[in-house]
Amino acid sequence: MTTAYRKRGVDYSTGSMFTLSPEFYRSEEIYREEIDNIFYRRWLMVCREEEIPETGAFITVAVGDESIIVVRDDRGTIRAHFNVCRHRGTRICEREQGQFGSGDIQCPYHAWRYRLDGTLKAAPLMNETPSFDMSDYPLHSAHVGLWGGFVFISLAEDPVPFETEMAGLIGRFEEWHLPELRIAHTIKYELKCNWKLILQNYQECYHCPGVHPLLSKWTPFRGAVHDCMEGAVIGGYMEMKEPNGGMTMDGKPASVPVCDVSGENLRRVHYYSVFPNLLLSPHPDFVLYHRIQSVTIDRIRNDCFFLLHPDVIADGTKMERFRSAIEFWDKTNREDWHVCEQMQLGLRSRRFERGRYSGQEDILFALDREVLKALGRTPPSR
Amino acid sequence: MTTAYRKRGVDYSTGSMFTLSPEFYRSEEIYREEIDNIFYRRWLMVCREEEIPETGAFITVAVGDESIIVVRDDRGTIRAHFNVCRHRGTRICEREQGQFGSGDIQCPYHAWRYRLDGTLKAAPLMNETPSFDMSDYPLHSAHVGLWGGFVFISLAEDPVPFETEMAGLIGRFEEWHLPELRIAHTIKYELKCNWKLILQNYQECYHCPGVHPLLSKWTPFRGAVHDCMEGAVIGGYMEMKEPNGGMTMDGKPASVPVCDVSGENLRRVHYYSVFPNLLLSPHPDFVLYHRIQSVTIDRIRNDCFFLLHPDVIADGTKMERFRSAIEFWDKTNREDWHVCEQMQLGLRSRRFERGRYSGQEDILFALDREVLKALGRTPPSR
């Protein structure tokens, strides 16, 4: 994926591009820095708006050592609260998703109660405690950003504005009417590799001929084009070989085109990474996305979702056909996970030093520099 | 539990009382300090005398990285030995309890043999080793203290005298004739929380209305009274609502009063913590106690015992009725374990700082100060 990207004036293909040191995949100290400076600061995609459809509906999401409650409040606004009681630090909510019954968030230990907007509503007997002011003890809150039906949060006290970080996404993919789409299928994976290896894997197709024979047949790897590198958003597209093709087991479309998708987009498969945890892939006939959660330095959860128009989801015959896309991507995902896990194992070697990127991997060199910048470290010279 | 305690002249209810920093529940370094300064130095309750009734009978108990053999020697004296051979450091005894067969403690590796009092009796061929004096190689020993049928040990070379540390216990609960009681039932629990959270949980009933509906019905939480805070011993009692009540599923007594228990003690449930590992709870009709063992910073074992007079234990009908007390406390324990585990999870949060104790939790503020003092750290100002 290089052509269009190069057109934008940065050509990484000259000189030598070296990979990050293996320390970035095995040093607990660097991993701690990544949690603090990336996962606790940047914008993370946590769910679709449809997953918390009404007042009181919530999900909880783990970020490093934090648990965050994402909930729709009485006014319909989506809020994100740290899942920890201000009284003595008890984790309040245990469920991964649900509905707050009485419209309140209540700590199971000493029964302090918070409103859906996070303010403290009741703290038994604290009126007997001198100089205790309930307004001083709302739940700690995280920032919320919305785009295309996706819910993002930032745990930073003062994050980069959502619109700045997501400039590369805003206004893009309008033909898909993303907010109207709904989750048609989910696959959950657990991988034994560092989170960065998945982003790298997603951004180059140098590995496709050997790892993905079927994908390479439908979308020849040298047709990859990068057309965006703004803030957190990096990506581009691959062209399908056949005019009426699809990313399925038989190479034919999985479904009808999504909403207003037309023209050249009928032949393109888009691949965007939204640093650090969303991989977004609009196809002509559906939208695929991955939500990445770093569990430890060498463990991630990767939940993979398929979005379709509700009319398609409601149509049993169309969904039957759609299974071919699910099968294709599950197979392709597993091909990727395997090589990422092999790379994690290899990077434990003390003998291996920094590797050399090919011209096909120039975007990884740029991605590595983003990581280094986020950690306040000097980017590698070439 | 505040009234009587306040009467003794210390009123923690004015000013602000803050909890310990979350670091005290997640820092491995602080945990190591606690092992060294608390578990390797203070008096630990390890068993009842009845568990090692005769010469050669032993239990082994784990304390941090140490294993200790508690054994009754040839004179009937209870001894505590480090379970490690003086030859090359082999752990000698593998069993949790048993009887030393020949009256000797023998290392399985090179067959060095120790007497029950810890002195080295035989070391094969060491007579050929120049300047080897058997009297230089007894088992390392720990100190032993006895009260009320309970066996305590201290791993310190020079511990605070047992009688000083236990001054708050000595002379108390005489009506129960504690040494005459026997273990009627045991429940073993494993919990995912730091050991301090259990002590804190035991010392306040602010959580009772929400967490323990039944217990709160039999003993209203505002009836809690602290009447002791001396050395390692902190505690008090709660008054039962009904004159002829009991801590059972139906609120009626579990058994006849223990030995000479009479008067106001027929209506009181006592709760004492003996820092750092015994929770002792004399009821009118039985005695409940917990032995806490810290396994890791966020794991404990908590063995819960019920003591009764041997005459009651021998009476099948009485024991049938007694099951209601076991059921009540198993249910109540599990209610507590759950919130303690939730608190441990919440304390991982980097956003949560120190919390604010209510007036109902003043004794926890005092308990925290004891921990800090034991670690040689400055107690928090208010």
Add this chain to the structure above:
Amino acid sequence: MTTAYRKRGVDYSTGSMFTLSPEFYRSEEIYREEIDNIFYRRWLMVCREEEIPETGAFITVAVGDESIIVVRDDRGTIRAHFNVCRHRGTRICEREQGQFGSGDIQCPYHAWRYRLDGTLKAAPLMNETPSFDMSDYPLHSAHVGLWGGFVFISLAEDPVPFETEMAGLIGRFEEWHLPELRIAHTIKYELKCNWKLILQNYQECYHCPGVHPLLSKWTPFRGAVHDCMEGAVIGGYMEMKEPNGGMTMDGKPASVPVCDVSGENLRRVHYYSVFPNLLLSPHPDFVLYHRIQSVTIDRIRNDCFFLLHPDVIADGTKMERFRSAIEFWDKTNREDWHVCEQMQLGLRSRRFERGRYSGQEDILFALDREVLKALGRTPPSR
């Protein structure tokens, strides 16, 4: 095992010999030093030549965080390569043994291909990368040494010459015709102890009377003689009590004498440790050896092999009888593993300091000094 060793002029039996500090069995820092200075530098026995009989046949072996491919190349030469692709560090080969199909070693990720001798044969599209020279990117290689049918490797860039390190082995055991022998049986063990405890266990028979009643019956422990301590090789033999004895369940030979074994060797069981990971034990009628792999500071894998002449292996009746040797050694091994595991547990004690070796254990004191020397630490004075 002392007599002959003492004859060679070093008498460790005077003065006091103390064990290593327990830190050497529980400090992760010291363990890391051992990996770096011993397992990444010394000669390790990895397999028998018969296990990779022809071109392309390979095994992979784990050493610390490294994985090494040991393979026979096109010329029949045995090679050892770091199992990590020079491109970006992917672990190339997943299997524990096998045959490289096309005669090539291919990375599963971006399909770089290496010849069996480690040179880079193909790197797709890297010809488009400026100043990329394929000859700069062979697989990293390890050194290989061969003796008696055994394959050794060293991960050091510049190891002590194999012949220097193995001087004590070269020319020894010629009567056994070791290269002609084949693996007749394998037993794989996993142990919960530090690797050094196994070497120590192997070098003294002070423990035999208590731990190995049967072995002590066939070979009285005071008949142990050390006759070699050169470089990595330490060892000696024990004399069988009966002229026509064998190390089996009934004390009779397990098989016919191996090849040209005759004279006094018909009555001797040899025990040699080849520091740090081979234990070699030629018996009159078979050869037993152990390959030790350190997994963590307190975990090892110990694979135990029995070598016989191919004519014996082909003879069903003889192999039936041979089962008695397998049974005897499996039982004896497990007796050893148990006490080694007990010692590892005991060495966690903070109270235990350095122990005192008996005169029977003088060779362990020498062994400890080899470890200290390898780590660049001052050997203990007596």
